[in-house]
Amino acid sequence: GENVEQHPSTLSVQEGDSAVIKCTYSDSASNYFPWYKQELGKRPQLIIDIRSNVGEKKDQRIAVTLNKTAKHFSLHITETQPEDSAVYFCAAPIHNNDMRFGAGTRLTVKP
Amino acid sequence: DAGVTQSPTHLIKTRGQQVTLRCSPKSGHDTVSWYQQALGQGPQFIFQYYEEEERQRGNFPDRFSGHQFPNYSSELNVNALLLGDSALYLCASSLEGLGTEAFFGQGTRLTVV
Numbered sequence: 001g002e003n004v005e006q007h008p009s010t011l012s013v014q015e016g017d018s019a020v021i022k023c024t025y026s027d028s029a030s031n032y033f034p035w036y037k038q039e040l041g042k043r044p045q046l047i048i049d050i051r052s053n054v055g056e057k058k059d060q061r062i063a064v065t066l067n068k069t070a071k072h073f074s075l076h077i078t079e080t081q082p083e084d085s086a087v088y089f090c091a092a093p094i095h096n097n098d099m100r101f102g103a104g105t106r107l108t109v110k111p
Numbered sequence: 112d113a114g115v116t117q118s119p120t121h122l123i124k125t126r127g128q129q130v131t132l133r134c135s136p137k138s139g140h141d142t143v144s145w146y147q148q149a150l151g152q153g154p155q156f157i158f159q160y161y162e163e164e165e166r167q168r169g170n171f172p173d174r175f176s177g178h179q180f181p182n183y184s185s186e187l188n189v190n191a192l193l194l195g196d197s198a199l200y201l202c203a204s205s206l207e208g209l210g211t212e213a214f215f216g217q218g219t220r221l222t223v224v
Contacts, residue, residue: 034212043215045200057112089153097142098145098167099203101153109155 003028004092006102013080023090026070030092031059033073035064038104039086047088048075080109114136116203116217124192124223132219136204143185144213145177146201154201160185161207178200189221197223 006023013019025033031052036044048097050064050073057064066073073092077084090102099103117133124130136143142161146154156169160179179185183204189196199220203213 032211036215043217046212046214049212053203098156098159098169099145102149102154104153 003077004090004100005103006090006105009029009058009072010108012067012108014028015080015082017049017080019077019080019084019090019107019109021075021090021107023074023092023096023102024069024070025092025100027094028071029091030094032093033066033101034099035089036077036089036091038089044089052069060085077107080107082109082111085109115140115174115214115216117200117202117219120150120217121220122222124221126192126194126215126223128187129190130221132189132200132202132221134187134202134204134216135184136183136185136202137214140204140206140214141183142146142205143179143183144203144205144208145185145187146203146219147196148199148201150198157187192206192223194223212218 002023036048037047038044046065048062050066061078063076086103087106089104091099094100115137118133118184133215142158145157157171158168159166163179175192176188201218202216205211205213
């Protein structure tokens with residue numbers, strides 16, 4: 001079926017290291033790819049997004065890359081800090097209005 | 112701007128009962144989407160409302176229904192509650208148009224006993 005696959009499900013890094021989370025999608029018409037951060041007991045918060053007319057977008061320590069041919073996009077966090085610890089979700093629209101989420105990646109940054 | 116607000120924040124219901132959850136979108140937003148998030152899982156799309164009509168629906172049974180009002184606020188109704196309906200229900204609002212940022216409410220934690 002049409003969905004979004006996200007890997008890894010858990011990721012543990014040392015403070016200061018980089019973290020990379022990858023997602024693949026199935027709908028070739030998808031053109032908007034947001035990433036959300038969800039801390040325990042809180043709502044998902046948009047941290048960065050990318051549209052299909054660009055291949056990369058950066059915002060301080062966070063970057064997202066998109067490969068439309070391969071239908072995958074990735075979140076990169078550099079110089080990780082303990083406050084980056086959370087669950088991260090990717091998403092992609094299916095049939096325009098149905099935003100499908102990945103299963104999430106639990107990132108733990110060890111001090 | 113209060114952002115997206117949902118009520119109630121927590122709710123306990125008995126199996127077989129019916130429940131109504133409410134969502135007020137962010138000011139200026141006209142589209143409301145509802146999601147079910149089970150513990151440890153990503154949000155699952157239930158349906159989306161725009162111009163007071165259900166525009167798209169995910170893989171959820173007819174027990175899940177909704178409504179959007181002229182002021183863009185929305186309700187999610189679930190009938191004949193099952194234990195498996197226990198989850199965090201999230202509402203997200205956005206402005207009509209493909210590829211616009213969605214803002215989430217804090218969610219309603221529904222527990223069915």
